[in-house]
Every structure is written in C-alpha cells, then in structure tokens.
Amino acid sequence: MRLRWDAIRPSASARAAFLFTIKNELMPEYPLHNSPYFDVRELVDANTFKALSVNAAWLIDPKIVRVLDLLREKLGAPVVVNNWHTGGPFKSSGFRSMSDKTGAMFSQHRRGCAADVKVSGRTPQDVLSVINANFQEFKDAGLTTIEDVNFTPTWLHLDCRPVQIENQFRVVRP
Numbered sequence: 552m553r554l555r556w557d558a559i560r561p562s563a564s565a566r567a568a569f570l571f572t573i574k575n576e577l578m579p580e581y582p583l584h585n586s587p588y589f590d591v592r593e594l595v596d597a598n599t600f601k602a603l604s605v606n607a608a609w610l611i612d613p614k615i616v617r618v619l620d621l622l623r624e625k626l627g628a629p630v631v632v633n634n635w636h637t638g639g640p641f642k643s644s645g646f647r648s649m650s651d652k653t654g655a656m657f658s659q660h661r662r663g664c665a666a667d668v669k670v671s672g673r674t675p676q677d678v679l680s681v682i683n684a685n686f687q688e689f690k691d692a693g694l695t696t697i698e699d700v701n702f703t704p705t706w707l708h709l710d711c712r713p714v715q716i717e718n719q720f721r722v723v724r725p
C-alpha cells in the first residue's frame with residue numbers, strides 16, 4: 552500500500568509546536584536583546600549579574616549585541632566575550648562597572664557598547680579581516696570603532712561609540 556502524502560504530513564499545529572521547540576532550544580536561558588547566540592552573562596561580570604540578573608541587559612547597548620550576532624554568523628564559529636559563568640577566565644570583556652579596575656575609567660566598556668572578542672583557532676587579525684570584508688553590514692549593525700590589533704594580541708576590541716565613519720572603521724589605540 553502506498554501512503555498518501557497527506558497521511559504522513561504533520562499537521563500545521565504539530566509543525567508550529569516543533570518550530571517552537573527548536574526556537575526555545577536556541578534561545579538562551581538569560582536572554583540578551585533577542586540574540587540567538589549570546590546570553591546576558593556573556594556581556595556582564597558576576598557581580599553585576601548577581602545584582603540585576605536578566606535585567607543586566609539594560610546595561611548593554613543592543614548595537615554591540617547585533618555586531619556580535621553578525622560576527623558569529625560570518626565566522627560560523629563560537630565567539631567568546633565573557634565565560635566566567637562556565638568556569639572560564641574572562642569576566643571583564645563586556646560591560647565594566649565602575650568598581651571594575653580593568654582598563655580605562657572612561658572606556659566604552661563602561662557604557663556597555665564594547666566587547667573584547669576571542670575566537671578559538673582564529674587570530675584577532677583573522678577576525679578583523681572578516682569584519683573588514685563585510686564592512687557595510689557591520690557598519691549597519693552599529694560598529695564604529697576597533698582597537699589597533701597590534702596592541703591586542705589575543706583579543707579584538709569592538710565598540711559602537713557614537714562617531715561618524717565613512718569608508719572604514721575608526722582604529723584607536725587601547
């Protein structure tokens with residue numbers, strides 16, 4: 552006996568339930584501006600997260616999250632900002648509170664619009680090449696400024712400070 556397609560085809564509600572499940576599995580436990588890849592703990596330190604929990608997202612500019620999402624998609628590989636919540640060493644690579652002694656007092660990290668990214672198996676120069684090859688998309692996402700890679704041997708600093716850019720990102724020294 553041949554099965555008719557309609558007999559084995561899932562109903563619309565079954566398909567909707569399946570898609571909902573898939574989406575839920577992709578959504579982080581502590582969501583961050585609807586990012587499919589990053590949760591709020593990856594952009595704040597443990598003390599800030601302890602104080603604000605999921606509302607720590609209010610300290611993070613959505614623009615830097617869109618930049619990180621785009622980078623994750625272009626690389627097709629995990630992008631690490633903070634990883635303290637999984638036992639890793641990085642805790643000050645996203646938002647920095649005033650009690651955090653890392654970096655400059657008026658760093659863009661204090662405004663929640665900066666990230667120091669690390670990508671396993673890729674040098675900061677590699678990551679920078681991917682960003683420059685997709686200049687317009689990263690610009691549209693809100694990226695304006697990158698720290699000179701000669702000063703950032705194991706990470707790449709990206710931020711969305713409010714400056715005008717034309718045909719290239721602003722490059723600054725840390």
Ligand SMILES: [Zn+2]
Pocket residue numbers: 660665666667708709
């Ligand atoms: Zn930085």
